[in-house]
Amino acid sequence: MTTELQLVAAAKAGSADAFADLARRYRERLLRFLLTRCASLADAEDVLQDTLINAYRYIHSYDPRWRFSTWLYRIAIRNASKLRGPQLVDVASMGELRDEESDPLLQCIADSEKENLWVVARRLLNDDVFAAMWLRYAEDMSVNDISTTLDRSVSWTKVNLMRGRRALDDELNDTVGKSEAYG
Amino acid sequence: MDKLARQLREDADRINVTVSDELDHRIEASLRAVTPERARPAMPVARPPLFWWASTITGVAAALAVIAIVNWQTSEQQTATPVQVADLEPPIDLNLEAAMLTAPLEEELEALQSDLKKAEEKVRRDIGL
Numbered sequence: 088m089t090t091e092l093q094l095v096a097a098a099k100a101g102s103a104d105a106f107a108d109l110a111r112r113y114r115e116r117l118l119r120f121l122l123t124r125c126a127s128l129a130d131a132e133d134v135l136q137d138t139l140i141n142a143y144r145y146i147h148s149y150d151p152r153w154r155f156s157t158w159l160y161r162i163a164i165r166n167a168s169k170l171r172g173p174q175l176v177d178v179a180s181m182g183e184l185r186d187e188e189s190d191p192l193l194q195c196i197a198d199s200e201k202e203n204l205w206v207v208a209r210r211l212l213n214d215d216v217f218a219a220m221w222l223r224y225a226e227d228m229s230v231n232d233i234s235t236t237l238d239r240s241v242s243w244t245k246v247n248l249m250r251g252r253r254a255l256d257d258e259l260n261d262t263v264g265k266s267e268a269y270g
Numbered sequence: 271m272d273k274l275a276r277q278l279r280e281d282a283d284r285i286n287v288t289v290s291d292e293l294d295h296r297i298e299a300s301l302r303a304v305t306p307e308r309a310r311p312a313m314p315v316a317r318p319p320l321f322w323w324a325s326t327i328t329g330v331a332a333a334l335a336v337i338a339i340v341n342w343q344t345s346e347q348q349t350a351t352p353v354q355v356a357d358l359e360p361p362i363d364l365n366l367e368a369a370m371l372t373a374p375l376e377e378e379l380e381a382l383q384s385d386l387k388k389a390e391e392k393v394r395r396d397i398g399l
Contacts, residue, residue, distance in 0.1 A: 103301050110297065119287040132293050139297055146306050195285050204274075204281040224275050225282035252274060259274070 091155055098146050106143045113156065114139070117163050119195075120221055123209060124167045128191040134170065138163040157232045164218060164236065204255060211254045219244055220251040 089097075089108070097105030114135060121131040121138075141162050142149075149158050196203045205225075208217055215237055222228040222236060234244040289297075 098306070101306060103304075107298055107301055110301070114289050114297070115287055118289060119282070119285050122285065122287060135289075136293070136297050136300060140300050140304055143301055144304050144306055147308060192285065195287055203284060204278050205285065208278075220278070221282070224278035255278075256274060 092151060095146070095149060095151065095155060098143065099149070103143070106146065109155070110139045110142075113159055116156075116226065117159065120160070120218075120225070121163060121167055122191050122195060123205060123217065123221065124164075124214070125170065125191065130170060131191060134163065134166045137166045141166065153235065154228075154232055156226070157228070157236050160222065160226075160228075160236045161238070204259075207258055208251065208255060211258060212251050215239070216247045216251045219247055220255075223248055 089105075091109065091112075094105045094109045098109060117138060118131055118135050121134050122128065125131040125134060138159065142159055149155070192206065192209070196206070205221070208220055212220065218237060219233050219239075222233045223230070228236070230241055230244050230248070233239075233248075234241045237244065
């Protein structure tokens with residue numbers, strides 16, 4: 088099996104097939120992440136396409152000292168933020184403003200009795216803190232990689248991961264407390 | 271992994287996303303249409319021959335100027351009158367007796383020897399000799 092570094096080297100040499108192989112490894116993960124930031128599935132798909140095209144176009148600037156996923160997410164976040172304006176609403180307000188039928192994230196979540204924590208996170212946290220939490224807990228990225236991806240300091244990343252966790256913990260404890268009180 | 275982290279991971283997995291065939295074709299077609307940019311090699315800067323002559327002449331002139339200034343300063347230093355060190359009187363009288371320097375040390379030595387003798391006597395008394 089070809090390793091990621093070999094594929095990157097081949098893509099740098101101009102192999103579109105190698106890059107397509109790389110893209111296949113990441114596109115679902117990227118789309119899932121973009122779905123939490125975009126107002127519609129179509130927007131998320133457009134941003135995914137732009138991200139992969141930009142990554143291929145500027146593959147020569149990729150530094151192998153970084154993880155490829157870090158670089159890719161950095162491009163994705165930059166492309167998603169270009170959608171700011173009428174096409175994209177604030178992530179924190181999406182949970183409140185959008186109903187279930189029009190929210191692409193809610194459409195993609197399997198039915199469950201419990202509310203998906205990422206929907207709660209999107210309601211409670213701002214864009215960057217949400218992204219940091221996603222990269223840490225959904226993508227298993229290190230704090231250093233997250234700070235590089237978000238273009239933030241390591242200390243900012245650590246502090247905001249802790250704040251994000253605390254906000255979710257408080258919300259979960261409130262929910263459990265209420266359900267116990269009424270149950 | 272703690273409870274919250276585990277739940278966040280599970281909930282992320284519960285977001286079902288698939289890349290449709292249409293999107294897959296679109297991405298592949300876009301990638302084939304794109305030509306990756308090449309890293310631009312550092313281009314050597316083309317200079318006219320006059321530039322090299324001018325810089326050589328400037329360098330030589332600067333070197334000559336430095337040599338001339340250094341030599342001029344050296345000859346100026348040689349004409350200065352030397353200071354008569356022997357004529358200067360020492361500001362502090364350093365004629366001290368050796369005893370003035372060693373007396374405190376001798377007193378200290380005597381005190382230490384006396385202490386040692388007292389300690390020896392005490393030990394002898396304690397062990398009954």
